[in-house]
Amino acid sequence: MRPSAERAPRHHATSRFGAIAAAARFACAALAMAGCERARPPALEGPRVSAPAAEDRGELCLDLSAIRACWGGACGEQGCVVPRPLPSGLAPPSGFRCAGRAEARSCRARADEAGEFRCDAQGCVQQHPRAPDSGEWECVDSAGAVHCRNVSDAAGVVPGALDPAFVCGPRRGSATAERVCVDFAPDLPSQAGDHSCFSSYRGGARAWHCKPARTPRLGQACTSGAECPPAASCISGFCLPPYPRPACWFDSDCGQDRHCRFGSCSEAG
Numbered sequence: 001m002r003p004s005a006e007r008a009p010r011h012h013a014t015s016r017f018g019a020i021a022a023a024a025r026f027a028c029a030a031l032a033m034a035g036c037e038r039a040r041p042p043a044l045e046g047p048r049v050s051a052p053a054a055e056d057r058g059e060l061c062l063d064l065s066a067i068r069a070c071w072g073g074a075c076g077e078q079g080c081v082v083p084r085p086l087p088s089g090l091a092p093p094s095g096f097r098c099a100g101r102a103e104a105r106s107c108r109a110r111a112d113e114a115g116e117f118r119c120d121a122q123g124c125v126q127q128h129p130r131a132p133d134s135g136e137w138e139c140v141d142s143a144g145a146v147h148c149r150n151v152s153d154a155a156g157v158v159p160g161a162l163d164p165a166f167v168c169g170p171r172r173g174s175a176t177a178e179r180v181c182v183d184f185a186p187d188l189p190s191q192a193g194d195h196s197c198f199s200s201y202r203g204g205a206r207a208w209h210c211k212p213a214r215t216p217r218l219g220q221a222c223t224s225g226a227e228c229p230p231a232a233s234c235i236s237g238f239c240l241p242p243y244p245r246p247a248c249w250f251d252s253d254c255g256q257d258r259h260c261r262f263g264s265c266s267e268a269g
Contacts, residue, residue, distance in 0.1 A: 048106040049087040056082055056102045060244065062167065063098050063185040065144060065219025069235075071243040079243065081236040097185065099164035110187055113163075117189045117210070124189035129199075129208035132168060132181040134160035139208075141197040143229035144217035145241070146186040147263045149249045150179040169246040172253045172265070180246045182263040184218065194220075218262070231261035242266060 053061065059072030061082065068084035071077065086096055087107050094111035115128035131137045132148055139148040149171065162168060168181040188195055189210050196213035199206055216229045220239050225232070228239035246263035248254050254265035 047112055048108045051085050051087045051096075051098055051105050051107045052103045053082065053085055053101065053105045054103075056105075060167075061101045062244070063165070064238075064240065065185055065217070067219050067238055069238075069240050077243045078233045079235055079240040081238055081240070093190075097165060097187075114187055117187070119189055123209060123211035124195075126187060126208040126210075127205070129206060130163065130183070130187055131206075132166045132179075132183075133162050137181075137206075139199050139206075142182070142262050143215070143232070144184075144186075144219060145262050146183040146197075147249075148181045148183075150181075167244045167246055167263075169263075171249060172247045180249055180263050182244060182246050184241070184244070184262075229261075231259070231266040 053068065056070055057073060058070035058075035058080070061068065061070040063084060066084070068082050069075075069079045070082050071079040074080070084098075085105075086098070092109035092111065094109055094116070096107040097110045097113065098105060098107035100106055114130040115126050117124040117126045119125075129139075130146075131139070132150070135153040136151040137148045138151050139146050141147075148166075162181070163183075165185060166181040166183050168179050171178040171180045186197075187208070188197075194212065194214055194217060195210040196215060197208055197210040200209060201207075216227060216232075216239065218229060218232060218239050218241055220228075221237055222228050222234040222239050223237070225234045228234055232239045232241050234240075241262045242264065244262065244264055248260035248263060248265050251259045254260055258265050258267060260266070
């Protein structure tokens with residue numbers, strides 16, 4: 001089953017653009033000012049900025065750490081590396097998070113959608129980390145990708161739409177329509193160097209912890225497959241996962257002699 005990629009979710013923190021937009025609508029209604037809508041700041045037209053990826057090819061294309069890759073069609077199951085364009089102009093301090101394929105690709109500042117990292121000598125912590133949607137998720141670091149499973153939907157509210165940068169699919173063998181999702185370009189601390197990350201829960205809230213670590217990671221430079229995580233391949237000088245088809249959380253979800261790697265079932269050990 002081909003993985004899904006849908007619209008962005010609502011997260012714990014309300015965007016500052018939403019608060020400004022609400023204030024602008026109130027002022028227009030109260031003062032009945034002609035042309036008030038035309039005076040809105042440009043950001044209120046939508047925080048996403050177009051960033052077409054003209055050289056995308058194949059069936060599925062995703063940002064992968066600091067590079068971009070496509071799979072299927074001419075790129076095959078192992079994938080191929082393609083250019084990763086970014087919006088023109090000054091980049092936000094938090095960097096861009098992008099989603100979509102070819103002409104439909106767009107980006108927005110990472111800080112608009114998730115909490116900031118706070119760092120000290122022990123590592124970095126992100127409160128209110130990114131999740132696929134507004135439900136309850138359990139997430140782990142999978143060689144630099146964030147691999148999540150849906151524990152339950154948000155209680156008492158209409159579920160938000162999926163974050164478009166996650167790739168999702170139904171978990172194999174699940175009797176509860178559980179989903180698994182993978183983010184191949186997750187939030188990372190601004191500190192230089194590689195990191196290994198994990199979740200913690202306190203008082204019902206999830207936090208994302210990252211500490212410096214030297215382990216093979218997806219998207220890193222390579223000269224051979226031996227330098228890449230298990231099941232990944234060295235393609236055009238970078239470690240790429242095979243075609244992402246999220247369907248598993250444990251190896252046992254995949255059946256005999258198969259393994260769960262980056263959320264997808266793989267023959268590799």
